[in-house]
Amino acid sequence: MRKLSYLIATSIDGFIGDVDGEAEFFTKYVDEEFLAYGFAEMPEALPTFARRHFGIDDRPNRRYDTVLMGRGTYEVGLPQGLTSPYAHLKQYVVSRSIEKAPEPEVEVIAGDVAAKVRELKQQDGLDIWLCGGADLAGQLVDEIDELVIKTYPCFLGSGMPLAKAGFGIREFALEAVRSFGSGVVITTYGRE
Incomplete structure (x- = not known):
């Protein structure tokens, strides 16, 4: 069965961006x-334009073949004309305000997103990447099978949290830790 994997960048104190979600x-x-x-x-975690820029557009997807993102995450690229940001993946945008995406390969989910995720998990393929954001992660916290947290060596003090979920102890097991000379640490946790 496929996993829902929340791959996300965060500060040391658990914020994925400023209060508006900007994380440049x-x-x-x-x-x-x-x-x-x-x-x-x-390589599939880079937008299609970045894959082309770095000359890795021909690399096969290793972990994910599907991306799930909230409206706010999707809309970040729209001013630059990125209407299909991850064309190398099956793309889903969760939104109640967008009726139809500007590209046919981007499907909008307006209903029960947890039910849709459970349906996607039953399909054949690679894992599903939960790209963001905090609201969507909060809605899907009980469906997340894996956390891949890229922690950056900065302290923000406030901002958009990793997930906007109600309090509840949800246990995960540490699976891997990878550190880099820049101070970035990637920590992978699996659902217990």
Whole structure:
């Protein structure tokens, strides 16, 4: 069965962006070592235009063949004309305000997203990448099978949390830790 994997960037204190969700400042910690790891281990986590830019567009998807993102995450690229940001993946946008995506390969989920995720998990294929954001992660917290948390060496003090979920102890087991010279640490947890 496929897993829902929440792959997300965060500060040391658990914020994925400023109060509006802007997170461009994390890119200052991306160095050659980190890029090489990403290209080798999860090339599908780069938007299609970035894959082309770095010359890795021909690399096969290793972990994910489907991406699930909230409206806010999807809309970040719209001003730049990125209407199909992950064309190399099956793309879903969760939104009650977008009736139809501007591209036919982007499907809008307006109903019960947890039910849709359970349906997707039953299908054949690679895992499902929960790309963001905090609201969607909060809605799907009980469906998340894996957390892949890229922690950047900065402390924000406030901002958008990792997930907007009600209090509840949800246990995960540590599966892997990978650190980089830039101070970035990728921690992988699996559902217990």
